[in-house]
Amino acid sequence: MTRKDTTMLAICLPDDDPLDALAKHCIVARDLVDEAGTTVMRRLVDLLLFEIGVAIAERDQPEHHPGFSRLAS
Numbered sequence: 001m002t003r004k005d006t007t008m009l010a011i012c013l014p015d016d017d018p019l020d021a022l023a024k025h026c027i028v029a030r031d032l033v034d035e036a037g038t039t040v041m042r043r044l045v046d047l048l049l050f051e052i053g054v055a056i057a058e059r060d061q062p063e064h065h066p067g068f069s070r071l072a073s
Helices: 001-010 018-036 041-061
Strands: none
Touching: 018 041
């Protein structure tokens, strides 16, 4: 995937939530690090993206949604 592709993907992601906005910016930053950064920078941005993904997954767990009933599924 090219830098242009990932930038376009990031632009299409919703950013109505701060975590979504943060993910979008980190995706773009990761491409820039690939072009001009160091290996350490790449590892750090990858770690940050991983942590953001964990936070998004935790946020999107069904028990975090009011009114959700496990019996309904």
